[in-house]
Amino acid sequence: MSAPAELSSAELSTRLVGFVARELGVPAERVRAASLRRLAGGASRELFAVDLETPEGALELVLRRDPPGRIGESDRGLEMRVLQAAAEAGVPVPRVHWGSSDPAVLGAPFFLMDRVEGETLARRLLRDPGFAQARRAMTRQLGAALARVHAVDVRRPELAALPGPPPGASPARAVVEQTAERARALALEPHPVLELMERWLLERVPASGPAALVHGDYRIGNVIFGPEGLRAILDWELAHVGDPLEDLGWLCVRTWRFGSDALPVGGIGTREELVAAYEEAGGRRVDREALRFWEACGNFRVAVVWLQQSRIFLDGKVPSVELASLGRRTAETEEELLRLLREEA
């Protein structure tokens, strides 16, 4: 069987209109696509802004679709169910309308959600005077929203497909071991700093409480905000079952501070503010040593992301100048890892 051909924009629009009309139970001619445009997004998924006119009114939506031909590598259906569970738990997320895992519909699994107006660029949040209020509000908002993410019951049958550590295994140890294994598989040169960090982490694996829903990529850059603050949490494709502190630690990783290192939470807040808001909103009490472990582990994982991006370039898969330059970002992440190694208690 040949790989599915890329749909033309017109074909995508026609099929989308047909799909939405069927979901609404109206004839296809009652739905019209006023506009369909591709948005910038990662390589692992495609994003389109879609404006539809329907008998129920105008809809401003985002279409999130797997790249055609990569069926099976991710599960948009699961991501859609995670978003719905998060919404029920009171997490600010875009409302999901419909979706389908059948590649026959739009060439690959997809879903449609509301388009939340606002800004996503971290640089704007950190530097623009118009976002001063958002900068003050968002650390607490991110902490409170995370407490609600972690309150989602992961035993719900619709979330059964979420990946997680094997029963009885320590999620913290599993993350370190998997990350170290990937580092060794990817690196073309020896990395003494990563070797030291792996041993440091394995010596400090914290006990984990009951497993929770972990967002998996919770940071500035994956949220929509306005001048007043947080509007929606995006990018749930790495959601899994694990230790909730993983999300708090990841949010404190140096890379997501975009140069504003004095404020460890995304360049806008302190760990103390974050933890206080998280605990006040019903999150489990945060053990500071365990948080330090998860922040270090997050930086360790970022180093592996750089290795992975540069391998995609070095192996000739994507000849992008951006991927090429990301390989050299290992230098700044290793600087942070060395700083953490020096802090050891």
Add this chain to the structure above:
Amino acid sequence: MNDRPDAVELLRAVERFLERDVVPALDGVRQFHARVAANVVAMVAREIETEEAHLAAEWAGLAELLGDATPAPPGREAAQAGILARNRELVRRIRAGEADAGPWRERLLAHLERVSAARLEVTRPPRQRGGA
């Protein structure tokens, strides 16, 4: 060869062209990639300027840590290959637990910090623009 402009001067000309003429003429993803390209060109210029000193310093640091005073092999490629082999030996010792504690760990961390600072001298723009 003493031709002027030399490699670094040529690269600086390319960097200026990308930053002043190409970046403002583009938008969206292509503008972003042009900015990245300008940074990459600047990075290469800094690497050319500092590489000899950085390789010599890393070799000396590794010699001291591994207790092997063999002089650095002549030539850039031989020096790089020698450093690669010595870093593999460093990793072997770390995995064997030799750096888990004690004075050798301290010396190792100090060496890695010096190497890290040298790498950042190359990769980090002199004026911090705060990343993407």
